[in-house]
Amino acid sequence: MATESSGVAPVLAPKLAAIAGLVVCRDEPLAKHCTFQIGGAVEWYLEVEGTxxxxxxxxxxxxxxxxxxxxxxGSNILFPDAGLPGIVARLSGDFRRLEIAGTTVTAGAALSLAQVARRTAQAGLVGLEALSGFPSTVGGAVYMNAGCYGTEIRDVLASAALLDPDGTGRRVTAEELEPGYRETNLQGTSTIVTEAVFELAVGEAAAAVARIDELNRRRWQSLPSGVANAGSIFKNPPGDYAGRLVDECALKGRASGGARISPRHGNVIVNEGGAKALDVLALMLEMRRSVRERFGIELVPEVILAGRLAEIWRADAA
Ligand SMILES: Cc1cc2nc3c(=O)[nH]c(=O)nc-3n(C[C@H](O)[C@H](O)[C@H](O)COP(=O)(O)OP(=O)(O)OC[C@H]3O[C@@H](n4cnc5c(N)ncnc54)[C@H](O)[C@@H]3O)c2cc1C
Structure with a gap:
């Protein structure tokens, strides 16, 4: 049961049930829907099949x-233990369409970026290989301006289709999203990415697929495997690495409840089983404090802190 309530459940229930193309779940545990495997229930969990x-x-x-x-x-998000009031929605159905026309690739926001990379590589198109080694939807990657091995989504993104909270659809170029390091101007808004158009280059299919396999092998060697996590917890400060700074503070391996700073990578927190969001947050606060004291550098979260967690994080900085 969600411990937080928006108070409108009795009104919302029949209205949601009347919408076609919606799968509606009540009091759905968010831990089931994120790679951290942490989080209480949300009042309404929806799968939305079309615009x-x-x-x-x-x-x-x-x-x-x-x-x-x-x-x-859910690969870059930490949900609160008390869950969330209101609605969490995941796109599916029509939002999984993939169309390849020449070098132009139109991908629905719900598609896995890794799958899009592999399918375009198999079709002899190159540009997405470096972005295939981490869990992401197309929509999440555009929102985060995700990147790896020196390539960011902005490098191959021609345009994105957006839906604003008032229901207005619009199309923007990559530049109009003002992409920076793991950020776009979509962050802090409720605008939804529904589709991305990538402009790729012609290449050799077998070589592109081999590059994906090689980069993935390298990637999984450097990250903790077989244990729940959300990738990098903090953004790298300019000219440095958050993992190195945490390592220098001798925090690798430090635990709080079921969460631990990975002994393999100082910028990754792993859920060893039964970790609470507050365990992860306690480690994040300690990492921030230690790095600030030792180096005078302020670590900025890359992982999205949902609901009250963002308030706790901000309050502790004061
Ligand atoms: C093992 C591991 C390795 C990782 N390595 C990398 C890496 O190398 N590079 C990197 O950049 N990231 C990495 N990450 C982080 C993560 O994979 C990326 O941030 C990814 O792009 C998040 O996509 P998602 O679909 O899972 O988004 P989610 O985690 O589900 O959501 C993240 C944010 O995006 C928003 N969002 C999601 N979909 C949409 C949409 N359609 N429209 C608008 N907003 C949306 C959500 O509201 C949320 O605020 C890694 C994560 C893991 C677990």
């Missing part, structure tokens, strides 16, 4: 002032 259903949900969100969060693969 009409998404627009109808957004209209209800505005009408009832209901908290709303869109979710991709």
């Amino acid at each position: 009409a259903a998404l627009a109808a949900v957004l209209a209800l969100v505005v009408e009832h002032e209901t908290p709303f969060q869109i979710l991709g693969l």
